Amino acid sequence: LAKTTQPISMDSYEGQEVNITCSHNNIATNDYITWYQQFPSQGPRFIIQGYKTKVTNEVASLFIPADRKSSTLSLPRVSLSDTAVYYCLVGDMWNSGGYQKVTFGIGTKLQVIP
Amino acid sequence: DAGITQSPRYKITETGRQVTLMCHQTWSHSYMFWYRQDLGHGLRLIYYSAAADITDKGEVPDGYVVSRSKTENFPLTLESATRSQTSVYFCASSEPGQGPEQYFGPGTRLTVT
Numbered sequence: 251l252a253k254t255t256q257p258i259s260m261d262s263y264e265g266q267e268v269n270i271t272c273s274h275n276n277i278a279t280n281d282y283i284t285w286y287q288q289f290p291s292q293g294p295r296f297i298i299q300g301y302k303t304k305v306t307n308e309v310a311s312l313f314i315p316a317d318r319k320s321s322t323l324s325l326p327r328v329s330l331s332d333t334a335v336y337y338c339l340v341g342d343m344w345n346s347g348g349y350q351k352v353t354f355g356i357g358t359k360l361q362v363i364p
Numbered sequence: 365d366a367g368i369t370q371s372p373r374y375k376i377t378e379t380g381r382q383v384t385l386m387c388h389q390t391w392s393h394s395y396m397f398w399y400r401q402d403l404g405h406g407l408r409l410i411y412y413s414a415a416a417d418i419t420d421k422g423e424v425p426d427g428y429v430v431s432r433s434k435t436e437n438f439p440l441t442l443e444s445a446t447r448s449q450t451s452v453y454f455c456a457s458s459e460p461g462q463g464p465e466q467y468f469g470p471g472t473r474l475t476v477t
Binding site for chain 2: 282284291292293294295296299337343344348349351353355356357
């Protein structure tokens with residue numbers, strides 16, 4: 251399993267863009283990078299997944315450099331409701347048709363300040 | 365409504381008692397998972413199941429028992445609860461070929477006194 255490192259916590263003011271970087275130096279060729287969001291008292295929720303370059307959806311963007319040893323989750327113009335824990339996962343959950351364990355880790359606690 | 369539900373949402377039990385946490389999903393996902401979440405440890409996988417009657421250990425299976433007689437249900441049993449099993453437990457489901465997402469339930473907060 252690829253080990254990931256991300257900041258334990260971050261603070262941001264409302265309206266700012268927030269970038270959360272995840273390091274994964276030993277990422278394997280088949281591994282994807284997946285981010286989940288967890289609001290207080292709720293289960294995690296899938297946000298975005300990518301393999302290389304840039305992926306964007308209605309919630310966030312994911313930037314992955316060519317060496318894939320890190321990735322950055324970008325949240326545009328955050329609001330108070332974006333206060334949550336963000337998890338970076340590296341792996342290929344359905345590699346070879348069967349489940350391959352992925353690790354959630356501790357995540358990054360983002361606090362959005364008014 | 366379709367989704368994944370857990371019951372009970374809150375439970376207080378005494379050391380040594382048996383307690384079962386229930387998980388039910390309506391999507392007919394083949395895979396189901398149990399995680400525990402503790403401060404400083406994030407989410408850790410306890411057990412998972414690939415289909416009815418197929419289960420496998422995760423990172424922290426000791427002290428837990430699972431069964432899956434029906435695709436939609438995946439109960440987690442603590443046969444003799446200990447204080448170290450005080451935690452928030454999340455159930456999740458997923459389906460190969462439908463994307464990388466695991467869909468999580470709302471969680472059960474278990475306190476063992």
